[in-house]
Amino acid sequence: MNHSRRDFLHKFALSSLALPILPSFATEHTRWLRTQPQGPVLRVALLGLGGYAKRVADAMNACQRAKITGLISGTPSKLQTWGELYHVAEKNRYTYADIDDLKNNPDIDAVYVLTPNALHHEHVIRAAKAGKHVICEKPMAVGVREGKEMVAACASAGVKLLIGYRMRFEPNTLDVVRRRMEGTLGPINFFQGQCGFKIGDPNQWRLDKQLAGGGALMDIGIYAINGARYMVGEDPIWVTAQETKTDFNKFKDGVDETIQFQLGFPSGAVASCLSTYAMNFLDRFYLNGEKGFAELWPATGYGPIKGKTNTGTLTFPHIAHQTIQMDEMARILLDGAVPTLAVDGQVGLQDLQIIEAIYQACQTGRRQDIDFS
Amino acid sequence: MNHSRRDFLHKFALSSLALPILPSFATEHTRWLRTQPQGPVLRVALLGLGGYAKRVADAMNACQRAKITGLISGTPSKLQTWGELYHVAEKNRYTYADIDDLKNNPDIDAVYVLTPNALHHEHVIRAAKAGKHVICEKPMAVGVREGKEMVAACASAGVKLLIGYRMRFEPNTLDVVRRRMEGTLGPINFFQGQCGFKIGDPNQWRLDKQLAGGGALMDIGIYAINGARYMVGEDPIWVTAQETKTDFNKFKDGVDETIQFQLGFPSGAVASCLSTYAMNFLDRFYLNGEKGFAELWPATGYGPIKGKTNTGTLTFPHIAHQTIQMDEMARILLDGAVPTLAVDGQVGLQDLQIIEAIYQACQTGRRQDIDFS
Numbered sequence: 001m002n003h004s005r006r007d008f009l010h011k012f013a014l015s016s017l018a019l020p021i022l023p024s025f026a027t028e029h030t031r032w033l034r035t036q037p038q039g040p041v042l043r044v045a046l047l048g049l050g051g052y053a054k055r056v057a058d059a060m061n062a063c064q065r066a067k068i069t070g071l072i073s074g075t076p077s078k079l080q081t082w083g084e085l086y087h088v089a090e091k092n093r094y095t096y097a098d099i100d101d102l103k104n105n106p107d108i109d110a111v112y113v114l115t116p117n118a119l120h121h122e123h124v125i126r127a128a129k130a131g132k133h134v135i136c137e138k139p140m141a142v143g144v145r146e147g148k149e150m151v152a153a154c155a156s157a158g159v160k161l162l163i164g165y166r167m168r169f170e171p172n173t174l175d176v177v178r179r180r181m182e183g184t185l186g187p188i189n190f191f192q193g194q195c196g197f198k199i200g201d202p203n204q205w206r207l208d209k210q211l212a213g214g215g216a217l218m219d220i221g222i223y224a225i226n227g228a229r230y231m232v233g234e235d236p237i238w239v240t241a242q243e244t245k246t247d248f249n250k251f252k253d254g255v256d257e258t259i260q261f262q263l264g265f266p267s268g269a270v271a272s273c274l275s276t277y278a279m280n281f282l283d284r285f286y287l288n289g290e291k292g293f294a295e296l297w298p299a300t301g302y303g304p305i306k307g308k309t310n311t312g313t314l315t316f317p318h319i320a321h322q323t324i325q326m327d328e329m330a331r332i333l334l335d336g337a338v339p340t341l342a343v344d345g346q347v348g349l350q351d352l353q354i355i356e357a358i359y360q361a362c363q364t365g366r367r368q369d370i371d372f373s
Numbered sequence: 374m375n376h377s378r379r380d381f382l383h384k385f386a387l388s389s390l391a392l393p394i395l396p397s398f399a400t401e402h403t404r405w406l407r408t409q410p411q412g413p414v415l416r417v418a419l420l421g422l423g424g425y426a427k428r429v430a431d432a433m434n435a436c437q438r439a440k441i442t443g444l445i446s447g448t449p450s451k452l453q454t455w456g457e458l459y460h461v462a463e464k465n466r467y468t469y470a471d472i473d474d475l476k477n478n479p480d481i482d483a484v485y486v487l488t489p490n491a492l493h494h495e496h497v498i499r500a501a502k503a504g505k506h507v508i509c510e511k512p513m514a515v516g517v518r519e520g521k522e523m524v525a526a527c528a529s530a531g532v533k534l535l536i537g538y539r540m541r542f543e544p545n546t547l548d549v550v551r552r553r554m555e556g557t558l559g560p561i562n563f564f565q566g567q568c569g570f571k572i573g574d575p576n577q578w579r580l581d582k583q584l585a586g587g588g589a590l591m592d593i594g595i596y597a598i599n600g601a602r603y604m605v606g607e608d609p610i611w612v613t614a615q616e617t618k619t620d621f622n623k624f625k626d627g628v629d630e631t632i633q634f635q636l637g638f639p640s641g642a643v644a645s646c647l648s649t650y651a652m653n654f655l656d657r658f659y660l661n662g663e664k665g666f667a668e669l670w671p672a673t674g675y676g677p678i679k680g681k682t683n684t685g686t687l688t689f690p691h692i693a694h695q696t697i698q699m700d701e702m703a704r705i706l707l708d709g710a711v712p713t714l715a716v717d718g719q720v721g722l723q724d725l726q727i728i729e730a731i732y733q734a735c736q737t738g739r740r741q742d743i744d745f746s
Binding site for chain 1: 565641643651652655739
C-alpha cells in the first residue's frame with residue numbers, strides 16, 4: 001500500500017468513528033429497547049397498500065416504538081380490509097386525492113410511501129407539505145432531478161425524510177460494518193455485490209418503465225450500490241457498466257435485465273457488482289480487506305441473513321428487518337438519534353446519482369465519473 | 374429465456390457431451406489407474422528448476438505413469454543437487470545451451486518447460502525441434518504471436534504440446550463441470566472468478582515486464598480466464614476491463630496490479646472476474662445456472678480445493694494437482710487419451726488471445742471483441 005492510500009484510510013477511519021452512533025448495533029439495540037422505558041410511539045400512515053406494504057404492516061406488529069395509525073390507498077376496498085385488519089380508525093383512512101388533508105390529522109406523525117417508484121416524487125412532496133415526516137421506499141425516485149426536489153421539499157417543510165434502506169439496520173450487516181470501522185478487516189480493497197432474482201409476472205409494474213423508471217437496477221441492483229457504500233465505507237468516484245439482455249419481450253426498452261457494474265473508490269478500492277432480473281441464487285456480498293474478509297449470503301433478502309468472516313460465522317438471531325427498521329426510524333424521527341449508517345434523503349439521492357452514471361456507462365460504453373453535486 | 378438462447382444451449386450441451394472423454398472424472402480415474410495394469414511411463418525432463426518446478430518434481434514422486442528422467446537448467450549446481458535428489462543420471466542433465474542434444478536421448482519422452490513466461494517460446498520450440506513432446510507451464514507465452522509460433526513448431530515437428538492447466542484435472546472442479554454438462558445446474562447464466570494474492574518480493578521475475586510479459590493477469594488472472602471457459606462451457610466473444618493501480622513502485626509500467634474484467638458469451642451468459650497481485654483471500658469461483666449453483670473456494674490454489682453446490686458440499690479427497698496432472702498427461706501423450714477438458718496448445722493460445730483483448734480493453738476503456746483467428 002502506498003502512503004497516500006494509508007493516509008486516506010487513516011483519516012477516513014477516524015472520521016467514521018468520530019460520528020455519534022447508536023448506543024450499540026441493531027441486535028443489541030433491539031434487546032436494549034425491549035428492556036428500557038419506552039419513548040413515544042411513531043404513528044405511521046402507510047401510503048400505497050401493495051405486497052411490500054403488507055410485509056411492512058405485519059412486521060410492525062412486533063414494533064415497540066412504531067405503529068400504524070393511518071392508511072392511504074387508491075383502492076377503497078383495501079382501505080376497508082386493511083383498516084379492519086390493522087385497527088385503523090375510519091377517519092384515518094385516505095384516498096390519494098385527500099393526502100393534503102393529513103395536515104389536519106394529529107394521529108399521524110409520519111407517512112411511509114410504498115407506491116411504485118415513479119409515484120414517490122409526488123407522494124413524498126405532498127406528505128411533506130402536509131407537515132408529516134416521510135419514509136420513502138427505495139429507490140427514492142426515478143431520477144436525480146426528482147430526488148433533489150424531494151429532499152428540498154422536505155427541508156423547506158421542516159420534516160425529516162428517511163429512505164427504507166432496511167439492510168442498514170440489519171445486525172449481521174452492521175456487525176461487518178463494525179469490523180470494517182474497527183479495522184479488524186484492515187484497509188478495504190474489494191467489494192463484490194451480486195443482487196438479483198428471476199422475476200415472474202411480465203405485466204407487473206416493476207417491468208414498466210413508466211412506473212419503475214428502469215429495470216433490475218432500480219429495484220434490486222440498488223442493494224449492491226447501497227451495499228458497496230456502507231461495506232467499503234466510501235462513496236465511489238467512477239463507474240463502468242455492461243448491460244446484457246437475453247429476453248427482449250419481457251425486458252422492453254429502458255427496462256434493464258442484467259447489468260454488471262464496477263465502482264472505483266478514492267482509496268483505490270474497487271467493487272464488482274451484478275444486478276439482474278434473470279438469475280436466481282444471487283444475493284451475495286463479499287468484502288475483502290488486507291487483514292480479513294466478510295461474506296453475507298444471503299445478503300439482502302428478507303432473511304435470515306447469513307454471514308461469515310475469516311474468523312468464523314456470524315450468528316445474530318433473525319428479527320424481521322422491517323421491525324428493526326421501524327423501531328430505529330422512530331428513534332431517529334422522534335428522539336433525534338443518529339444511526340450508525342445514515343438513511344436520510346441524501347443517501348437516497350446519492351444512490352440515484354450512481355444509478356444515472358451506471359445507465360450512462362452502459363450507453364456510452366465508457367467509464368463515467370460520478371457527479372454528487 | 375428466449376428461444377434462440379435455449380436452442381443454442383441445447384446444441385451446445387449435445388456437442389459437449391458428444392466429445393470422447395476419459396472413462397470417468399479425475400478422482401475415479403486416479404483410483405482406477407492404481408488398480409489397472411500400468412501402461413508405459415512418461416519419461417519427463419524438467420526445464421527450468423525454480424520454485425514451481427520443485428513442486429512438480431515432488432508431486433511426481435506419487436505418479437504411476439510419469440517420472441523425471443532429465444533435468445535442464447542454467448545453473449550447474451542445481452543440476453547436481455536436483456540430479457542427486459531425483460536420481461537423474463548425469464548424462465541426462467543439460468544446460469540451456471545443450472537443449473538441442475535432447476534429440477539423441479532415448480531416455481526422455483517429453484520436456485516440461487517451467488522457465489519464466491518470456492522464455493517459454495524459445496524453450497518450447499527448441500524442445501519440439503529435438504523431437505520431444507512438450508508440456509509448457511501457463512501462460513504458454515507472453516503474446517499471441519509467440520503462442521501461434523509454438524503451436525506451429527510442435528505441429529511441424531510432429532510432437533504434442535500440452536499446457537500445465539492443473540485445475541483441468543482437479544476432481545472438485547471436474548465434478549462441477551460434470552454437473553454443468555449433465556444439465557444439473559440448468560443453462561448457465563453467470564460465472565464469477567476472483568483470482569489473486571498479495572505478491573511479496575518486488576524483485577522477483579513475476580514483476581519484471583521483460584520476463585513475465587505483464588503482471589497479475591499473466592500469472593494468476595489467467596486462472597479466472599481459463600476457469601470461465603471450462604465452467605461456463607463456452608468461449609467468450611467480448612470483454613470489458615478496468616485496471617487499478619495503488620502501488621506504482623512495485624507495479625511498474627506494463628505490470629498490472631489489479632484488473633477487473635467482464636466476459637460475454639454467445640449464449641448471453643456473462644462473467645465477472647478479478648485478477649490481482651494486491652489482495653489476499655481471493656481465490657473463488659462461482660457458477661450460476663437456472664437450476665442451481667456451484668462454488669469453489671479456494672478454487673485454484675494448490676489445495677485442498679473446497680466446493681459446494683445448491684445440493685451440498687463436494688467431498689473429493691485431496692491429491693496433489695501436479696500428481697494427477699502428470700499421470701493424466703502421460704495417458705494423453707502415450708495412450709492418445711482425450712481428456713474431459715482439453716489442455717492442448719490451442720487452449721493456451723486462446724487464453725492469450727483473451728489476455729490481449731483484456732489489456733486492450735484496459736487501454737481503450739471500451740468493450741473489445743475477442744479475436745480467436
